[in-house]
Amino acid sequence: MTVPSTAGAPHKGARWIAQWDPEDETFWELQGKRIARRNLAFSVISEHIGFSVWSMYSVLALFMGSAYGIDPAGKFFLVAVASLVGGVLRVPYGFAVARFGGRNWTIFSAGLLLVPTVALLVVMEPGTSYATFMAVAVLTGVGGANFASSMTNINNFYPLRLKGWALGMNAGGGNIGVAVVQLVALLVIGVAGASHPRVLLAVYIPLIVLATVLSAWNMDNLAPVRNDTGAAKEAVSDSHTWIMSFLYIGTFGSFIGYSFAFGLVLQSQFGRTPLQAASLTFIGPLLGSLIRPVGGQLADRLGGAKITLWNFGLMAVASAVIVLASVQKSLPLFIGGFIALFVLTGVGNGSTYKMIPGIFRAKAAATGMVGEEAAVYARRLSGAAMALIGAVGALGGLGINLALRQSFLSVGSGTGAFVAFLLYYSVCFAVTWAVYLRRPAFDQVQAGASAETKPQLNYAEV
Incomplete structure (x- = not known):
């Protein structure tokens, strides 16, 4: 979506960096690395708190007892609205970095x-009133949008060889906010007890102020970065952007959806008290966040498509365990299945994001591009596609909470929704195999083929 350039830019001021070339190793070692790490650190802080605010309703639901007059279906709808708004706002937030500057937009x-x-x-x-709670749920969506601008900004600071590590740290540090x-x-x-939700909110207000001030003191704007509308349009028209969006709904959409819903399910289906539910809900999101870089590293070694394929297979198995636990009303089995599912969503988050640049690099090779030309094409298209894929993937949280809401309305438990999730992961498994791992009709390099033979698309190693 954005393109770093060494061309002059009209932005001026002490916090605008006029020249930025992280691919120049001398520049990187002398000053670029220090500046990039500083911006990464304070970007993580703001994104982390953004995720906490985005998921605030899922936590406040534990405080909303019978006196609030909101049934489980109503609570699921509140968190679904927050998920929807957060996903939709990721698109304009992603473009805002180049328009206003990474530091300036992080402060705002x-x-x-x-x-x-x-x-x-x-x-x-x-x-x-429920309408008032709904209006505030819309406002909490801004916390989810912070992810897009933070990832776009940090992507511009780092050289290609370090983007995976930097983006993994940024995303993982943000996700842990849940x-x-x-x-x-x-x-x-x-x-303080479950009757004092305002204590939780009072804790976060000074943290937000502190994060804003620290961003203003320590972050920088990159003047050479500009929006690449051509790449954005091309990414929108590319079928792989939408295929990967479908898969990312299954990984990140599941992560954020379950993070929002897990405590509600424990209360509504298994009769846990607020304290009992709260003592369990953090484990899954914590493990899912921490393991995200591991998914990326496994994809680096074995191929993103292969890891994603088997990860979806295991997610289907974990979902089957959850369905069984839901039918048998087995809380230990239910918790074990959900913890496993959270871990797998983290692995899948890392492996799917690893696939995106590989896909566009393979497309570049298939059209005859080589060297720097292929690298530039892959960077432009993958950057634009990531912004859209991240936005669509976040909408998976909406789908999960709406499915759970309907399941509780229809059968009084989440069993029907869990069956639907199992089927979705099975479809994702099939799509990953059919599009990225099925043996191509013609090998990329055939025996006896001339040097002029046009390369065939082969995504098996993405």
Whole structure:
């Protein structure tokens, strides 16, 4: 979506860097690495808190007892709305970095988190109308959009050889915000009780202010970065962007959807108290966040498509365990299945993102591009595609919570939704095999073929 360039730019000021070339190893070692790491560190802080605010309703639902008059279906719908808004806003947030500057947009987007947090502090009490809670759920969506601008910004700071590590650290550090807010909620419930949700919100308000101030003091704008609308249009028209979006719904969409819904399911289906639910909900998101870089490393070694294929197979197996546990009302089996599913979503997040640049590099080779020409094409298209794939993938959280809402309305449990998730992962398994791993009709290099033979598309190693 964005293209670093060494051309002059009209932006001026102490926090605008006029020249930036991380691929120049001398520049990188002398000054680029230090600046990039500093920006990464403070980007992670703001994105981390953004994820915490985005998932705030999933935690506050533990505090919303019978006095609030909201049934499980109503709570699932609140978190679904937050998921929807967060996904949709990722598209404009991704473009905002090049338009306003990474530092400037991080300051704005971090400060904007005060709006939903203060609003929740005001309205979080029995007697507040459902429409009011719904309006604030819309506001919390801005926390999910921070991911897109943060990833776009950090992508511009690092050379190609280090992007995987940098983006993995940035994404993982942000995702852990889901687990952290659940741990803070556990502490609040344990100390102050489930009738004091405002304590949780009061904790986050000064943290948001601190993150905003730290971003202003320590981050930089890159003047050479500009929006590449041509790459964005080309990525939108490429079928692989939408295929990978479908697969990313199954990985990241599952991660964020289950993070929002797990505590609600434990309360609604297994009768756990707020404290009992809170003591379990953080484990899955924490493990899923920490293992995301491992998924990327496995994909580096064995191929992203192969890891993604078998990961979806295992996700289907874990879903079958959850279905069995739901039918038998076995809480230990249910928790074990869900923890395994969370871990697998983290592995899949890493492997699917690894596939994207590989796919476009393979397309470049298939059209006869080589060397730097192929690398530039792959960077342009994969960067644009990642922004859209990240936005669509986040909508998986909406689908999961709407499916659980309908399942509880229809049969009084989440069993029907869990069966649907199992089927989705099975379809993802089939799509991954059919598109990226099935043996091509013609080998890329055939015996006796001339040097002029046009290369065939082969995605098996992406």
